[in-house]
Amino acid sequence: xxxxxxLAQQSLWQPTGLIEQDINNTLGKIxxxxxxxxxxxxxxxxxxxxxxxxxxxxxxxxxxxQGVGVRAVAGEKTGFAYSDEITGNALLDAAxxxxxxxxxxxxxxAVAVRNDRKIAPLYSSANPMESLKDEDKVxxxxxxxxxxxxxxxxxxxxxxxxxxxxxxxxxxxxxxLLAGDIRPLVRMNVSVIAxxxxxxxxxxxxxxxxxxxxxxxxxxxxxEYAHEAVRQALVNLEAQDAPAGEMTVVLGPGWPGIxxxxxIGHGLEGDFNRKGTSAFSGQIGQKVASxxxxxxxxxxxxxxxxxxxxxxxxxxxxxxxxxxxxxxKGYMQDQTNARxxxxxxxxxxxxxxxxxxxxxxxxxxxxxxxEHDPQEIISSVDNGLYAVNFGGGQVDITSGKFVFxxxxxxxxxNGKITHPVKGATLIGNGPDVLTRVSMVGNDLELDTxxxxxxxxxxxxxxxxxxxxxxxxxxxxxxxxx
Amino acid sequence: xxxxxxxxxxxxxxxxxxxxxQEKQLLEIADQVLERAKANGATAAEVSLGHxxxxxxxxxxxxxxxxxxxxxxxxxxxVYFDHRSGSSNTTDYADAALKSCVDAACNIARYTEEDEFxxxxxxxxxxxxxxxxxxxxxxxxxxxxAIDLATRCEQSALDQDSRIxxxxxxxxxxxxxxxxxxxxxxxxxxxxxxxxxxxxxxxxGEGDGMQRDYWYDSCRDQSEMRTPESVGKETAQxxxxxLGARKAATGTYPVIYExxxxxxxxxxxxxxxxxxxxxxxxxxxxxxxxxxxFRDSIRIHEQPLLKKAPGSASFDxxxxxxxxxxxxxGGVLNDYVLSSYSARKLGTQTTGNAGGVxxxxxxxxxxxxxxxxxxSMGTGLVVSELIGFGIxxxxxxxxxxxxxxxxxxxxxxxxxxxxxxxxxxxxxxMGIEVVGSDFDIRRSTRAGSILVGEMTVAGA
Ligand SMILES: [Zn+2]
Numbered sequence: 001x002x003x004x005x006x007l008a009q010q011s012l013w014q015p016t017g018l019i020e021q022d023i024n025n026t027l028g029k030i031x032x033x034x035x036x037x038x039x040x041x042x043x044x045x046x047x048x049x050x051x052x053x054x055x056x057x058x059x060x061x062x063x064x065x066q067g068v069g070v071r072a073v074a075g076e077k078t079g080f081a082y083s084d085e086i087t088g089n090a091l092l093d094a095a096x097x098x099x100x101x102x103x104x105x106x107x108x109x110a111v112a113v114r115n116d117r118k119i120a121p122l123y124s125s126a127n128p129m130e131s132l133k134d135e136d137k138v139x140x141x142x143x144x145x146x147x148x149x150x151x152x153x154x155x156x157x158x159x160x161x162x163x164x165x166x167x168x169x170x171x172x173x174x175x176x177l178l179a180g181d182i183r184p185l186v187r188m189n190v191s192v193i194a195x196x197x198x199x200x201x202x203x204x205x206x207x208x209x210x211x212x213x214x215x216x217x218x219x220x221x222x223x224e225y226a227h228e229a230v231r232q233a234l235v236n237l238e239a240q241d242a243p244a245g246e247m248t249v250v251l252g253p254g255w256p257g258i259x260x261x262x263x264i265g266h267g268l269e270g271d272f273n274r275k276g277t278s279a280f281s282g283q284i285g286q287k288v289a290s291x292x293x294x295x296x297x298x299x300x301x302x303x304x305x306x307x308x309x310x311x312x313x314x315x316x317x318x319x320x321x322x323x324x325x326x327x328x329k330g331y332m333q334d335q336t337n338a339r340x341x342x343x344x345x346x347x348x349x350x351x352x353x354x355x356x357x358x359x360x361x362x363x364x365x366x367x368x369x370x371e372h373d374p375q376e377i378i379s380s381v382d383n384g385l386y387a388v389n390f391g392g393g394q395v396d397i398t399s400g401k402f403v404f405x406x407x408x409x410x411x412x413x414n415g416k417i418t419h420p421v422k423g424a425t426l427i428g429n430g431p432d433v434l435t436r437v438s439m440v441g442n443d444l445e446l447d448t449x450x451x452x453x454x455x456x457x458x459x460x461x462x463x464x465x466x467x468x469x470x471x472x473x474x475x476x477x478x479x480x481x
Numbered sequence: 482x483x484x485x486x487x488x489x490x491x492x493x494x495x496x497x498x499x500x501x502x503q504e505k506q507l508l509e510i511a512d513q514v515l516e517r518a519k520a521n522g523a524t525a526a527e528v529s530l531g532h533x534x535x536x537x538x539x540x541x542x543x544x545x546x547x548x549x550x551x552x553x554x555x556x557x558x559x560v561y562f563d564h565r566s567g568s569s570n571t572t573d574y575a576d577a578a579l580k581s582c583v584d585a586a587c588n589i590a591r592y593t594e595e596d597e598f599x600x601x602x603x604x605x606x607x608x609x610x611x612x613x614x615x616x617x618x619x620x621x622x623x624x625x626x627a628i629d630l631a632t633r634c635e636q637s638a639l640d641q642d643s644r645i646x647x648x649x650x651x652x653x654x655x656x657x658x659x660x661x662x663x664x665x666x667x668x669x670x671x672x673x674x675x676x677x678x679x680x681x682x683x684x685x686g687e688g689d690g691m692q693r694d695y696w697y698d699s700c701r702d703q704s705e706m707r708t709p710e711s712v713g714k715e716t717a718q719x720x721x722x723x724l725g726a727r728k729a730a731t732g733t734y735p736v737i738y739e740x741x742x743x744x745x746x747x748x749x750x751x752x753x754x755x756x757x758x759x760x761x762x763x764x765x766x767x768x769x770x771x772x773x774x775f776r777d778s779i780r781i782h783e784q785p786l787l788k789k790a791p792g793s794a795s796f797d798x799x800x801x802x803x804x805x806x807x808x809x810x811g812g813v814l815n816d817y818v819l820s821s822y823s824a825r826k827l828g829t830q831t832t833g834n835a836g837g838v839x840x841x842x843x844x845x846x847x848x849x850x851x852x853x854x855x856x857s858m859g860t861g862l863v864v865s866e867l868i869g870f871g872i873x874x875x876x877x878x879x880x881x882x883x884x885x886x887x888x889x890x891x892x893x894x895x896x897x898x899x900x901x902x903x904x905x906x907x908x909x910x911m912g913i914e915v916v917g918s919d920f921d922i923r924r925s926t927r928a929g930s931i932l933v934g935e936m937t938v939a940g941a
Contacts, residue, residue, distance in 0.1 A: 054760070056594045056595075057592075060590075061567070062588075064578070066572065077548075079548045082552070084572040094550075159761070193761070193875060244731055244939035275541070275649065277649060357549070391871070398693035401868070403871070403882035403901070427899055475728075475899065477871070480937075
């Protein structure tokens, strides 16, 4: 048995005296004839946040969420119930509710859970909340505020937040798999407002991942966030109206990979493709991007925000090729959709918590590096937009139309970056935007670790990345016609 | 699945205690938690807690896809040591968990800093009467019935039009519960509520011409819920009308927001005039109280005491009595949206909006529906759906992805997609020429169709 699983059992089962026999018994009660699959998902999650605002660390909060989710699957039907008590009785109650999707007949199934896998963890199991003393967390926030204020006299407002979570989970499946994971997650965010001649503009930056809080102190990362937020706000003080209409767009490396998340990623999640409701439905083997494009979803990168040693259904994370040299290769799958489509699970079964059902979700989605020097890409543009920072994005899976909103962008004229322009939303069509990629840079970067993906009301942490990329024709939603 | 044998099997183990016993438990827990905070040396404390239960079903192609049972509880406490504060939350009501929750909040308050504006709401502002706003209609819904309603809803969408090619299904959900807010001034405010929803989503067309849309109804009292058939029919109509969409042309045009998206304009106003944006000076409407932001004909007001409405509450999240009030009248901004904390920061009094606004409503400027508004617009765009988050609260810059219809000679010419609408919210507010009487009362922000005189459209 792995150490992680032992630790998880101590947190999840021991407090109320649950033992393996209770788990086998519960799964057996669900696995009567007519039920194909069942699982139990145990969770004990602690989280903490601190915020500095108006020069004062005036709020902090701590919370605990715990419970168990019980799922029963029969064909395409899923029954689900959960309890915030992890006790034998609560388990049996939830089990009988979940299995109500199938007729109540026949003998109890026999399930014996075991753990005979050895998967190397992708992150430390240490509790990030204990990695810095509380007074040091407060001091760090104050220090970062000072760095931002001192960076430029035009900075009039600084907000800094620090958050950490420590999540212990266990999965017990009707096929006998017993698995556990302990997931740390930290995040820091700095946002500033700069003011000049009555004009106010904002900038923000941040980062994190599956680390302890020392990550922010090391290599002066937190200070870097402060400098970056100030730089963006000052750039925006100079920004002019953004253009409106279709034009050549060059996206910078790293976080602009949100393009891939919205334009490609969601449309390649297994559930939409099983149902045939995605604009990418039935297109495996088809050319959906220029041959310079290879896109993967990789949950196996150590310490990344979107990474998972195992997914929320117990599958080891994988590096899944979605698009290879322009050809659509595969979907991201959870257990249910993989089984119904006759495919293999890809380690993308994720859920927000024990109170939510798992779905196919992204981990870290990025495009591999190409051959072009980034400077060469910008030089190639006669008239277009160079966008380097973005806020959020969204996609309509069925029509394939997606948006993502630039927060830092510049007009490019005759191969040169000219003036900055105000934030504008970019809109395109997922299945053809990558066919217009004419140059891919050699400067692959992953984002700094701030992504949150929402789907059907469930939020999960994700990562994105890409090299510099030229797209010949994307609609820019500015105001200047 | 068939509708066999599963009838009410869940009743046995998931039936609730009688409501009053649960409410008594909430009151006891609140007292216990506040007492412990006091024993720990807190000078003041407040606690919000509640429990809820519900179920939801989704049916796709006539077969059950998911059945979910929800049973939730949560507790959040904030403690004050004079002007320092700390917060904590838990889902566990066991004595030991409650104790450690209070202790965690007190521990955090040792490290946060003095903030003279921190604290409970002033006692004289707390609600003294808690009227019954008629928000609680628990539905003894059995799974068979839920499945039947969701199935009928989806089926009527599928039967409506042969161009419907696929479905995401029909859904029904029902939730009810009770919430308590209590503080060390002695305030105890209990509210019970229920919420029942039916929805449907289908797909029309094929390949790269596919379009999806949805429709729903949502209410406190299931007897007022629209029939599954009418929701299904509306879903189908909304979906097929999007078929054959073209890219809109770049230019400046008048834009009509349909009621479902018009409410978003009010949300942007609220976020710009809310206390936390104002004291941080992170709003494009700083110092705008008393300023004319809209045309004379515009009135925007809060209706917190509407019976059965989605956003009704007789007290806010810190126990302050809510009251009906005009936020904008005659186009002039009368007041902000404040909590006790942000009001103190701004040197004024709370407006009873800790936790948000209640049934914010923009009154119609005339008795007019969408069709007549389209006629009077002549040429322009109707927007039926918005995507993305391109709103800058500091500058008012606005740029969002949209779906809708191109209008020529007062009639819808064809559906459009893959375009953005952009402008500055200050100009857009002043540009609101007509507000329709075709209210969407399912939402806590109420608006009819809204015509904005000019916006930039970016498309082909
Ligand atoms: Zn997403």
